[in-house]
Amino acid sequence: MFHLQSLELLHWDYCRRVSMPLDGNIITIAGPNGSGKTTLLDAMRTLLGLECSGGRTYKTYARHANAETAWLRALVDNRPRGRQNSSRPFASSLLYSDQVTLACRISRQGGDWVRRYILADGVHEIEALDQKADKDWLGIEAWKKRLEAAGLTRAIGRVLALEQGQTDRLCELSPKELLRLVFEVFGDQEVLDRYELARNHQQQLLKEVEQATHELSHAQAQLSDLSNRVNSYQQYQLRLKERERLATEVVPVLQWSEQRQRTAQQLRDLHRQRLFARSDERGMSEKRAHLLSLFQAQEAARNRQSELESQRKEARQAFEAARDGERPMEALVKREEDLKALAAVETDGAALTTRLEELGTRQHELRESFTRHNDQLRKAQSAMDALSGQRLPPPPQEVTRFRKALDEAGIQHHVLADCIDISDDQWRAAAEGFLRPSRWVVVLAHSSDEAQAYRLASRERYRHYVVADGEQAPAVSPKHSLLSVLKFNAKAPGWLLRQLASIRCVADTEEGARVGGEWITPDAYYRDGRGGRSLWVEPREFQFGVSALDARRASLEKELARYDLELSRIAKEQVDIERQLKDAHRAAQGHKAAQELVERAEEFAQARARLPGLRQSRIEASTRMAALDQEHDRAVAQGTRSERDYEAAQASLKASEENVSKAERDWASRRDDLLAQARLSREAKARFPSAWTHPTRLAALRDEFENAKQAEIAARHVQQELDTGVWETDPQVQDRHARMQVAVLEQTTQLDDRRASNEMARIAAFNARERYIDVLRATVRRYKKNVQELGELAGVHAQAELPHLDNDDTVLAQAGLHVKFNFDGKGEVGLNDGEASGGQQVLKSLILLVGLMKDDDAPGGFVFIDEPFAHLDVRNIQLVGHFLKSTRAQYLLTTPITHNVEVFEPSEITLVTSKKPRGERWAPPIAVLARRPEESVYG
Numbered sequence: 001m002f003h004l005q006s007l008e009l010l011h012w013d014y015c016r017r018v019s020m021p022l023d024g025n026i027i028t029i030a031g032p033n034g035s036g037k038t039t040l041l042d043a044m045r046t047l048l049g050l051e052c053s054g055g056r057t058y059k060t061y062a063r064h065a066n067a068e069t070a071w072l073r074a075l076v077d078n079r080p081r082g083r084q085n086s087s088r089p090f091a092s093s094l095l096y097s098d099q100v101t102l103a104c105r106i107s108r109q110g111g112d113w114v115r116r117y118i119l120a121d122g123v124h125e126i127e128a129l130d131q132k133a134d135k136d137w138l139g140i141e142a143w144k145k146r147l148e149a150a151g152l153t154r155a156i157g158r159v160l161a162l163e164q165g166q167t168d169r170l171c172e173l174s175p176k177e178l179l180r181l182v183f184e185v186f187g188d189q190e191v192l193d194r195y196e197l198a199r200n201h202q203q204q205l206l207k208e209v210e211q212a213t214h215e216l217s218h219a220q221a222q223l224s225d226l227s228n229r230v231n232s233y234q235q236y237q238l239r240l241k242e243r244e245r246l247a248t249e250v251v252p253v254l255q256w257s258e259q260r261q262r263t264a265q266q267l268r269d270l271h272r273q274r275l276f277a278r279s280d281e282r283g284m285s286e287k288r289a290h291l292l293s294l295f296q297a298q299e300a301a302r303n304r305q306s307e308l309e310s311q312r313k314e315a316r317q318a319f320e321a322a323r324d325g326e327r328p329m330e331a332l333v334k335r336e337e338d339l340k341a342l343a344a345v346e347t348d349g350a351a352l353t354t355r356l357e358e359l360g361t362r363q364h365e366l367r368e369s370f371t372r373h374n375d376q377l378r379k380a381q382s383a384m385d386a387l388s389g390q391r392l393p394p395p396p397q398e399v400t401r402f403r404k405a406l407d408e409a410g411i412q413h414h415v416l417a418d419c420i421d422i423s424d425d426q427w428r429a430a431a432e433g434f435l436r437p438s439r440w441v442v443v444l445a446h447s448s449d450e451a452q453a454y455r456l457a458s459r460e461r462y463r464h465y466v467v468a469d470g471e472q473a474p475a476v477s478p479k480h481s482l483l484s485v486l487k488f489n490a491k492a493p494g495w496l497l498r499q500l501a502s503i504r505c506v507a508d509t510e511e512g513a514r515v516g517g518e519w520i521t522p523d524a525y526y527r528d529g530r531g532g533r534s535l536w537v538e539p540r541e542f543q544f545g546v547s548a549l550d551a552r553r554a555s556l557e558k559e560l561a562r563y564d565l566e567l568s569r570i571a572k573e574q575v576d577i578e579r580q581l582k583d584a585h586r587a588a589q590g591h592k593a594a595q596e597l598v599e600r601a602e603e604f605a606q607a608r609a610r611l612p613g614l615r616q617s618r619i620e621a622s623t624r625m626a627a628l629d630q631e632h633d634r635a636v637a638q639g640t641r642s643e644r645d646y647e648a649a650q651a652s653l654k655a656s657e658e659n660v661s662k663a664e665r666d667w668a669s670r671r672d673d674l675l676a677q678a679r680l681s682r683e684a685k686a687r688f689p690s691a692w693t694h695p696t697r698l699a700a701l702r703d704e705f706e707n708a709k710q711a712e713i714a715a716r717h718v719q720q721e722l723d724t725g726v727w728e729t730d731p732q733v734q735d736r737h738a739r740m741q742v743a744v745l746e747q748t749t750q751l752d753d754r755r756a757s758n759e760m761a762r763i764a765a766f767n768a769r770e771r772y773i774d775v776l777r778a779t780v781r782r783y784k785k786n787v788q789e790l791g792e793l794a795g796v797h798a799q800a801e802l803p804h805l806d807n808d809d810t811v812l813a814q815a816g817l818h819v820k821f822n823f824d825g826k827g828e829v830g831l832n833d834g835e836a837s838g839g840q841q842v843l844k845s846l847i848l849l850v851g852l853m854k855d856d857d858a859p860g861g862f863v864f865i866d867e868p869f870a871h872l873d874v875r876n877i878q879l880v881g882h883f884l885k886s887t888r889a890q891y892l893l894t895t896p897i898t899h900n901v902e903v904f905e906p907s908e909i910t911l912v913t914s915k916k917p918r919g920e921r922w923a924p925p926i927a928v929l930a931r932r933p934e935e936s937v938y939g
Contacts (some may be wrong), residue, residue, distance in 0.1 A: 004023075005018065006073055011069065013039045014916050030910055038053060057106075071105055101122065101124045103117065172831070178868050182783050195772075216747045226736055259748070322618040336600075398460070482505055482520060506519045554866060780803065913926055
């Protein structure tokens with residue numbers, strides 16, 4: 001606990017500016033009645049955040065000075081009670097100087113007086129404190145907490161607030177009153193009063209809760225009915241507002257926006273159409289020149305084909321002549337070999353039988369081989385016949401069946417095989433290989449047919465994709481991409497177009513490995529993110545474009561030629577085997593092959609001699625004929641391509657001329673229509689508020705309704721709800737509901753509060769009965785100890801009897817604190833039993849008083865006592881003074897100047913006050929008498 005060292009008053013009551021020392025254990029304030037002794041005590045009480053005495057307040061004293069601001073400033077001791085800075089009283093406020101300035105500023109604000117407090121480390125004058133920032137000043141509650149942390153406990157504050165006359169009459173209290181005072185000073189009586197209040201409140205609430213519950217139930221039922229009606233009314237109003245908004249804003253604005261977008265898109269399309277038309281016009285001359293060059297190439301190809309045709313006829317005639325000359329010689333040589341083989345076994349019956357079996361087996365094998373190759377020939381011929389009159393290769397049966405189902409359902413569509421052509425034959429193998437899985441992907445003309453098409457595909461087990469949203473191929477494809485070598489005449493899936501655009505065409509795998517990414521070679525070796533693999537497709541399986549049909553025909557022709565050659569070889573071998581078999585049968589019947597060899601030896605020798613020359617002539621004729629056939633085939637293919645290119649170029653030129661003329665007419669007509677639509681759109685926009693057509697507002701409407709059609713559907717739905725629903729249309733139902741809701745809320749809150757208060761009262765009662773009795777006992781034991789110790793200091797035997805405290809309200813109400821005193825060994829006396837003298841009564845009261853503020857945890861402190869020496873003789877004044885000195889506390893005493901001078905004997909500092917003269921504004925200055933101490937202030 002800190003000690004007071006000095007006090008300064010500025011404009012306090014009738015004090016203009018007064019400074020006085022308080023650095024002593026006992027300070028006596030002497031003066032006549034009405035000279036301001038209690039005024040000084042109230043100043044210190046106000047500075048310490050306590051209440052003034054006699055029903056006065058700090059505002060009363062501030063008004064007397066008739067100034068705008070009053071100041072109270074004190075210096076207090078902040079020296080440590082131990083060896084560490086943390087033991088300083090104001091260490092919790094981070095003040096570590098030996099002196100701390102406490103100040104209170106009382107200022108007038110709006111006709112009222114407001115007090116603010118401040119703590120400052122060291123010595124600070126009032127003028128310096130007035131310059132402190134507002135954030136440094138504290139309110140009364142924060143100030144009390146700071147002083148309580150410095151040792152000014154609540155018990156000491158209650159003692160300091162005791163009024164004049166109460167301090168010297170404590171011994172006149174009854175035991176019950178003294179016990180209540182002890183509990184009040186130490187803060188326990190407040191808890192007991194709260195317990196009693198809670199108990200009474202609980203009983204009152206118990207009676208009110210039941211009645212309030214019934215009333216609340218009835219009100220809630222009424223509120224529920226009104227809530228339903230209000231909800232119906234609000235929904236009705238929302239429907240009306242939504243109908244109005246849809247009719248006046250949403251539908252017209254969305255219709256205008258969609259029409260505007262369509263017009264803008266059509267204008268862009270018209271502009272592109274114009275650009276394309278101009279590009280077509282510029283390309284007309286190039287197409288005509290190209291058509292002329294194609295016509296010349298076609299004529300050259302026809303001439304070359306005619307020339308090669310005549311050379312082929314001559315070569316074939318030469319070959320047939322050579323072949324006719326070779327065949328007789330070849331037959332004689334073969335006859336000789338057969339006779340030799342037969343002659344070797346005809347003498348041996350077993351060998352001849354084996355020979356017959358071998359020839360029979362070989363004859364059977366040749367017949368089967370002939371049948372098998374003949375079937376393959378017929379199959380290839382059927383495939384060749386199927387291509388007759390076709391523009392494109394025919395699709396598989398499952399594709400034809402599914403397309404037929406789509407046609408019967410009225411679903412417009414096309415497959416990719418019908419809309420893709422390969423413009424560069426160098427990359428035909430690559431394109432055919434990559435597009436092979438996508439040949440029969442079906443692209444629908446209208447996305448609205450998607451669900452029905454999926455149902456048919458599921459029914460037909462169609463294993464290829466059905467795409468509802470096709471895209472047009474870009475006019476300009478990425479250079480060196482697989483998409484750039486393809487031509488599309490209809491929509492294709494977007495994912496396929498993007499994939500084709502990402503595939504790079506490379507010359508070989510080495511270049512592909514160097515450039516990386518996704519690529520394909522002319523030989524259809526393809527690499528993607530998973531790795532590389534070959535996509536090679538045989539030419540007979542080509543599908544895309546007219547050239548695919550030519551490739552299929554060429555492939556089938558080669559197959560037919562191969563089958564013809566193989567069947568010719570098998571037929572020739574069959575003839576030889578039949579002849580050998582016939583000779584073997586004749587040998588078995590007795591015909592001699594050796595005899596025939598001898599008879600025809602000369603004929604056979606001539607045939608062997610002539611056969612090599614005839615064979616060489618046939619080979620040369622065959623080689624020339626084969627070379628001319630190949631050249632003729634190339635010429636025929638070239639002629640076919642030239643004719644096709646010429647026809648295509650001619651048709652393209654004609655179509656371009658028609659398109660240019662038609663495009664010019666369409667462009668002019670569409671331009672006039674679109675300009676009229678744009679004018680109408682601007683006029684419609686002008687009729688709308690600008691906020692309705694703001695892009696952000698339009699985006700929000702599209703997010704909400706998607707398009708005008710959906711908005712119209714929403715409007716019809718809202719109108720239908722309004723027509724068919726049962727709605728509350730009375731607007732006053734909202735006011736009734738609001739009033740009822742407030743009433744129910746108030747009733748509910750009040751009922752909950754009552755229940756909570758009742759529960760708190762019950763819990764408080766339980767806790768008080770179970771636990772707080774121990775706190776009361778500890779308080780009484782503490783006060784008993786203080787009284788006993790103070791009695792020893794005063795030379796008096798003081799003994800307090802602990803009251804009986806139990807968990808019962810009656811026991812607590814009847815409990816009292818009995819204190820016995822023994823002066824000079826004359827026997828014990830009670831508090832107010834009439835046996836003690838006047839001085840003993842004062843001493844008893846002082847012991848009881850100081851016991852209230854004594855705290856072993858915070859030694860020292862100070863006490864304000866009004867006129868403790870009144871009506872005492874010299875001996876008792878000496879006893880009281882000795883007691884005050886022995887307690888080692890700081891006392892501020894008041895005394896009239898009429899008392900015996902012995903009252904000043906214990907004082908270290910005496911402050912002498914004087915009455916304010918009549919007609920003067922300020923009171924006279926306070927005189928100060930200081931005694932030279934014989935020892936330090938703190939002993």
